[in-house]
Amino acid sequence: MFKKILIANRGEIACRVIRTAKRLGIATVAVYSDADRDAMHVRMADEAVYIGASPSSQSYIVIDKILDAIRKTGADAVHPGYGFLSENAAFAEALEKEGIVFIGPPVGAIQAMGDKITSKKIAAEADVSTVPGHMGLIEDAEEAVRISTAIGYPVMIKASAGGGGKGMRIAWNDIEAREGFQSSKNEAKSSFGDDRIFIEKFVTEPRHIEIQVLGDKHGNTLYLGERECSIQRRNQKVIEEAPSPFLDEKTRRAMGEQAVALAKAVGYHSAGTVEFIVDGERNFYFLEMNTRLQVEHPVTELITGLDLVEQMIRVAAGEELAFSQKDVKLDGWAIESRLYAEDPYRNFLPSIGRLTRYRPPEEGRRDDGTVIRNDTGVFEGGEISMYYDPMIAKLCTWGPDRATAVEAMASALDDFEVEGIGHNLPFLSAVMQQRRFREGRLTTAYIAEEFTDGFQGVVPDEADARKLAAVAVAINQALQERASQISGTIGNHRRVVGHDWVASLGDRHFAVTAGASADGAFVRFADERAVTVATDWTPGRTLATFNIDNWPMGVKVDLVGTGIRLRWRGIDVIVRVRTPRVAELARLMPKKLPPDTSKMLLCPMPGVVTLIAVKEGDTVEAGQAIAVVEAMKMENILRAEKRATVKRVAIVAGASLAVDELIMEFE
Known part of the structure; x- marks a missing residue:
């Protein structure tokens, strides 16, 4: 077994890995940037190494800096978490050259499955059902439009090296295909250092259901049931559960067996996920394989009783799996709610600042038999930075059945206190009360369909x-x-x-x-x-x-x-x-009216203005893109609400703005 593990990541996943490593008696090393000097993962680890400036492109995804931290501390293995370098084949190869164990899959599997174009070809060859699309690389926006038209709208524009919703857009027409292609390329380059894009058919009314796979270096591969991840916004998951309320045992087995076949086709070992799109008739199509640990892995752990991080560590150390497929039993139901520093009242725009209050519900088994778990990397008084993913915590509940788990989640959210920043806790609470959610009638369009005018809060009956x-x-x-x-x-x-x-x-x-x-x-x-x-x-x-x-x-x-x-x-x-x-x-007092901002474009979130697309005197049309703001690794295109003439542009591209700062005025 390893003596010391370096976690090449930050936030809640770094804390998560540290907890398991400590339980196994393994020393841990954290790495940190300027923004993370006082972060929880730094405090929890046995050692910590500074690796650079706040932007991840200058710290967490710089391979040489991670390698230098390994040499300084004498770590004999690295856990990459998810995101950052977790699916970077060059990083895994560099570790191998240094004689350091990568707690993840072999380089070949990362290369094959990390490239979504290649992965779909391999999946098709392994008789895994795939979505129709264009698997070749796309040179420019005009080619993207031609391909999208040939496939038939709507289409999904995706970064080949993407994940976590980054570099992903849905296009319903030529204009959206053109703009989506460029935004996807920009986000992909910023987040992954790889701007290759591909396009596939977008399946309407889909469910996003994924299979957790686990394999060792001795040829043993199995699946650990599924997770329903259909409730998403901006293609990023918000609420997940295991098992899915939609699958029957026959479909579960078929999806699991195909996932295992794909894993074996690329010689996979470690804990990974095969994602599928499932339609209303339970037809399923391969979407992608994430060779890393998934954000939502806790719900699988809660229904299987397994520690997936521990399994990854043991597999990386050369141990054989201690159980087989017939030993895997799914017990009860688990729900995960992702608590984000995003304001649902402002279309889920990012929020940054200090957590003046952070009091999660007490973890553990409650008197009614339900279980509360909260994976986090923050603490009261800490800062939510603009440089990284806006996740605050992953709140999970377990119950013997779905209804009990959902009610436990509703109560746990009631008991969760967060102050100082905008966050989506009221939105999560609202979803738990909706009849459609409680009945399990989910699709990836759930949020758009249930909150057609955006989230305005819940009006009490x-x-x-x-x-x-x-x-x-x-x-x-x-x-x-x-x-x-x-x-x-x-x-x-x-x-x-x-x-x-x-x-x-x-x-x-x-x-x-x-x-x-x-x-x-x-x-x-x-x-x-x-x-x-x-x-x-x-x-x-x-x-x-x-x-x-x-x-x-x-x-x-x-x-x-x-x-x-x-x-x-x-x-x-x-x-x-x-x-x-x-x-x-x-009741006789007049109501105070809000200030008139109808002739102003205000910055909707803290971030950097990367583009001003108009100048003073220009006439803009409704829906026209007029500025772009980047926050928490996501590009946000700001559009004109109506036809107007630009009176004044108050800032220049490159400016860092706070929420509601003026960008431009209209006549």
Whole structure:
């Protein structure tokens, strides 16, 4: 077994590998850039080596710097994690020349499967079902348009060396094919140092289902079930689960056997994933093979009881797999929610800054038998950088069945506190409540179909509005009782806490009668419906449990001016609890209108403006590309909302902007 492993990566996956290595008694080495000097993976490792400036092109993907770190520390093996150099054949070859073990597949498998064009040819030869497309290299945008037209729209434009949604675009017409080709090339070159592009047919109403494979150096290869990864935005997975709610045993076996056949065809060993697109009739088509560990591997671990990182390490050390295909049993159901530093209220645009609060739910097995797991690489007070992937954490839950796992996830998200940056936690909570998700009716177009106008938050129905009103009234009652105790008695007079209140949630108003109880409050609504609210909330607590008639709710609480901000299950509301007279007068107050920004183009995210496509005096048309902003390794094309004339361009290409900084004005 190895004595010391260097992890050629950062963030949560580096922390993940370190945890397993420590359990196996193996020393660990972290590498870090300027932006990661105080990162969690640096703190967790036994040793840490500085490798350069913040951009990954100057640090994490510079092979010579990784090799130098290996020489300095005497590591005898390297785990690449995912992304960066994990599927870089040149890196694996360089390690081999140095006599260092690469904890991953052989170079030939990386070369064959890392190139998506080659991999599809090999898959076809191995009798694996493949998607129609153009497997040759494409020289320019005009050739991309001709090929797309011949295949038939819609098409998927993809980086040959890509992964993680980088260098990938869907085109529905010639204009999108032309623009998508160039953006894909730019992203591919920036992220992977390889700008080769290919095009294939985009299967409509598809499910993205992948098979986890595992092989050793002794010819043993098997599959560990599947993962459903259909809920995606910008072609990047957001919610995954294992197994899939769609597959039957016959399809699972067929997909697994084809995945194993492909792995054997390239002499694969280690833990990898064969990805498929599956249509509504359970026809499946090979998409690509990721020879590395996948981001979503924890859900497979939760239903199989295996540690895939441990298996990778043992295989790399030359050990034979200790089990066979017949020993693989799928137990229960697991869900993974990827918590990203992306603002769902702003079309999931990246957010950067300091985590002023980061309090994940407690990990482990709960009293109801469910399991909570949270893989992360951040901590409270840490910074989310603009240089890397915006992932904050991967929250996972396990239950004996899908419904239980989903409900456990909903509760765990309620208990997860993140402040200081924009994040997608309310979006994840909202998905968990949707009937379509709970029924397992998923496709890769799920987000676009369910949130046609973008994510605007969850509007509470009447039942949920009543619950939140009762919570706010209980909080108000506690505050009033506390104020009464603090004020004490002056002469013969003591502050009296009233019983009649109006709780207002936007345009909803609930007249109630309330009073304190031993463990919270009782609340009676005007229609005579009454509830008891037991809670552990005290002033200053930002997360508390409220049991409404013994039904528990984990609610985030903030006192905002005269209001009480409550966040629960994707709902984010400010409730104002007033006396009846004050509530009556408040309804007469005029509403404050937001500032008019209709003639401005504001930067939608922190990032670097890489292109200004117009100049002052130009007339632009609706939908025309006018600027490009790069953030967290993704290009974002900004388009004109309507026909207008450019009055002023406020910045130049290359400028680093904060969110809502002015880019240009229109007449």
